[in-house]
Amino acid sequence: MSIIQFDKKQEMLRRTVREFVEKEIVPIATEIDEQDTFPEELFQKMGQMGYNGIFVPREYGGAGMGYTERAILLEEISRHSAGLAMAVMTHHLGVAAILDFGTEEQKKKYLPDLCAGKKIGGLAVTEPSGGSDLMGHQSTGEKIGEDWVLNGRKCFITNSHVADVSVVTVRTGEDAKGRPALSGFIIEKGNEGFAPGHKENKFGLRGSIMGDLNINDCHVSGEALLGQEGKAAKIALSTIGGVGRPGMAAISVGILRACLEESVKFAKERVIYGKPLAKVPAIQSIIAKNRIDYEAGMLLTYQAIGIKDTGERSDTQSAIAKHYTTEAAVLAAKRTIDLMGGYGCVNEYPAGRYLRDAMTTIPSGGTTQIMELVIAGASLA
Amino acid sequence: MKERRILVCIKPVPDPEHYDKIGIDPASKTLVRSGIPAVINPNDKNAIEAALEIREYWGGIVELVSMAPPDAEEKLREGLAMGADKAYLLSDRSFAGSDTLATARVLAAGIAKIGSFDLVITGSESADGGTTNVSPQLGEMLGLPHVCNVESITPQNEEQWQLNVKIEEGYLKVEGPTPMVVGVNDKINTPRYTTVMGIMEAEDKEVVIWSAADLEIDNDKVGLTGSPTQPGDLHEPKLQRAGKLLEGEPEVVVDKLIRLLRQAGVLNA
Numbered sequence: 001m002s003i004i005q006f007d008k009k010q011e012m013l014r015r016t017v018r019e020f021v022e023k024e025i026v027p028i029a030t031e032i033d034e035q036d037t038f039p040e041e042l043f044q045k046m047g048q049m050g051y052n053g054i055f056v057p058r059e060y061g062g063a064g065m066g067y068t069e070r071a072i073l074l075e076e077i078s079r080h081s082a083g084l085a086m087a088v089m090t091h092h093l094g095v096a097a098i099l100d101f102g103t104e105e106q107k108k109k110y111l112p113d114l115c116a117g118k119k120i121g122g123l124a125v126t127e128p129s130g131g132s133d134l135m136g137h138q139s140t141g142e143k144i145g146e147d148w149v150l151n152g153r154k155c156f157i158t159n160s161h162v163a164d165v166s167v168v169t170v171r172t173g174e175d176a177k178g179r180p181a182l183s184g185f186i187i188e189k190g191n192e193g194f195a196p197g198h199k200e201n202k203f204g205l206r207g208s209i210m211g212d213l214n215i216n217d218c219h220v221s222g223e224a225l226l227g228q229e230g231k232a233a234k235i236a237l238s239t240i241g242g243v244g245r246p247g248m249a250a251i252s253v254g255i256l257r258a259c260l261e262e263s264v265k266f267a268k269e270r271v272i273y274g275k276p277l278a279k280v281p282a283i284q285s286i287i288a289k290n291r292i293d294y295e296a297g298m299l300l301t302y303q304a305i306g307i308k309d310t311g312e313r314s315d316t317q318s319a320i321a322k323h324y325t326t327e328a329a330v331l332a333a334k335r336t337i338d339l340m341g342g343y344g345c346v347n348e349y350p351a352g353r354y355l356r357d358a359m360t361t362i363p364s365g366g367t368t369q370i371m372e373l374v375i376a377g378a379s380l381a
Numbered sequence: 382m383k384e385r386r387i388l389v390c391i392k393p394v395p396d397p398e399h400y401d402k403i404g405i406d407p408a409s410k411t412l413v414r415s416g417i418p419a420v421i422n423p424n425d426k427n428a429i430e431a432a433l434e435i436r437e438y439w440g441g442i443v444e445l446v447s448m449a450p451p452d453a454e455e456k457l458r459e460g461l462a463m464g465a466d467k468a469y470l471l472s473d474r475s476f477a478g479s480d481t482l483a484t485a486r487v488l489a490a491g492i493a494k495i496g497s498f499d500l501v502i503t504g505s506e507s508a509d510g511g512t513t514n515v516s517p518q519l520g521e522m523l524g525l526p527h528v529c530n531v532e533s534i535t536p537q538n539e540e541q542w543q544l545n546v547k548i549e550e551g552y553l554k555v556e557g558p559t560p561m562v563v564g565v566n567d568k569i570n571t572p573r574y575t576t577v578m579g580i581m582e583a584e585d586k587e588v589v590i591w592s593a594a595d596l597e598i599d600n601d602k603v604g605l606t607g608s609p610t611q612p613g614d615l616h617e618p619k620l621q622r623a624g625k626l627l628e629g630e631p632e633v634v635v636d637k638l639i640r641l642l643r644q645a646g647v648l649n650a
């Protein structure tokens with residue numbers, strides 16, 4: 001039963017992605033989590049499937065679908081591996097930034113390989129001073145002739161150690177009001193002065209590599225500048241708000257569905273006091289709550305993304321969807337562990353991973369409290 | 382090199398993952414499939430894959446043919462998304478209830494209307510009926526050589542196919558002329574995944590829909606009236622499980638267990 005009317009093409013996409021996930025990702029989902037490894041060969045295969053550039057027009061090597069289809073993709077991957085979905089989601093951020101703000105030459109240079117699975121993308125905004133505090137940027141870019149010299153450090157960057165093409169924001173001056181003016185640059189792996197640093201050991205969303213990017217006297221040509229000089233705050237806000245947050249919501253919907261399906265399966269199979277757990281009213285309450293959260297999260301997420309696909313701004317709806325789904329996923333995972341009793345705490349079962357993954361979705365793309373600032377700001381305006 | 386025109390017969394079947402929800406209507410003695418999603422018969426995906434591989438090597442076109450209700454167009458689009466070029470849906474209210482013979486008759490009429498071709502590939506077996514009848518019946522009706530349970534198809538030259546056929550305890554090498562009807566089994570290949578690009582391209586591919594009138598086929602040759610197979614009485618087996626606790630020392634329990642298994646006919650007496 002579907003609660004949202006997807007069109008036939010979208011339904012076919014969901015079925016075909018599900019088949020791919022069940023055959024290619026499910027067998028290695030536990031290994032991805034336990035070893036915190038990013039499966040590069042699988043990522044290349046996903047590029048051939050059209051997943052890596054699903055929302056990119058065909059002329060740039062993409063599949064030519066939209067953001068709703070991207071959400072279906074992320075939800076299906078996240079149902080079994082939220083960590084891998086996170087890596088794909090972040091790759092899409094780099095792709096979207098180049099697609100939305102790049103010159104024709106930049107799009108033709110980078111997008112075909114990023115879509116085909118030959119290269120991995122990333123977006124590096126967050127610094128030790130904070131992620132959502134763009135005005136606190138400490139990394140700098142200095143223009144020398146036609147070239148730029150960049151310095152600074154980025155942290156909590158997903159795909160930091162695997163990305164071939166990173167979109168990086170740095171401070172390049174001040175605007176008329178004295179506020180930092182940010183500029184964006186496309187930096188390729190191997191560029192001298194640009195290298196991954198410390199790798200974080202996360203407890204959730206493992207398989208998406210996260211760490212520092214060190215920028216030390218990194219020389220790039222003027223052709224690396226993404227968008228207009230001093231206007232990269234828009235790149236960061238638009239990409240994170242319009243692509244990142246709905247992406248995190250879609251990942252959380254995948255976790256919510258995992259909690260619902262796992263709790264139903266366990267409740268039907270586990271016999272206690274001579275009857276299946278599913279017959280116990282307290283267990284039914286958990287199942288009901290898991291379903292309510294899944295369906296509500298799904299509605300909010302696909303509504304926000306549907307708005308984006310019409311070309312309208314969806315920042316507020318995306319913030320609402322991210323707020324609701326990430327927090328709900330934590331509660332649903334906790335309830336699923338409750339339902340499973342001791343089994344819920346055993347790593348042979350995936351419920352513990354759902355909780356760790358759900359917790360890790362909260363700061364990604366802005367914490368719950370930042371979402372509340374966005375939502376309240378829009379409501380009070 | 383001669384390009385090949387390959388026709389692939391496909392059938393929508395209830396998703397095998399939902400077989401536990403399938404029931405039997407005691408009045409009509411037919412399967413109750415309502416609420417169960419349909420999928421392309423898994424073995425027919427092997428047939429599509431075999432055709433696509435031949436096309437990739439030799440060039441040509443791959444066209445799908447299916448006798449099914451109008452909503453099966455969606456399943457044909459899935460086959461087109463895998464990479465087939467065009468599809469024909471043979472759909473008419475009078476086709477409902479066709480057994481394998483009547484089904485083969487409709488498919489043969491559709492294929493005759495399509496015209497010339499080099500090869501017809503079918504799955505050897507459907508996941509729902511499982512009769513393995515349609516492929517050979519189709520070959521007979523088209524007056525063409527036909528082989529089932531095929532595990533490899535190689536164009537030997539412009540006029541000849543070489544087939545590897547699985548038989549009990551071995552294989553049979555068969556050579557046959559163009560055109561012919563080949564039923565492939567699920568060992569022949571692993572069907573490819575459908576790409577997102579394939580889904581997008583399938584939208585613009587043509588699905589031709591033909592009715593009984595288009596096929597100029599008599600109503601009494603199809604559907605229930607045209608089907609010699611009539612199910613007799615149907616009995617739904619009642620599956621009951623009952624636990625039996627064997628107690629005592631291990632040796633005693635094992636003796637009891639062996640005795641019970643012999644009584645049940647599981648072990649030889």
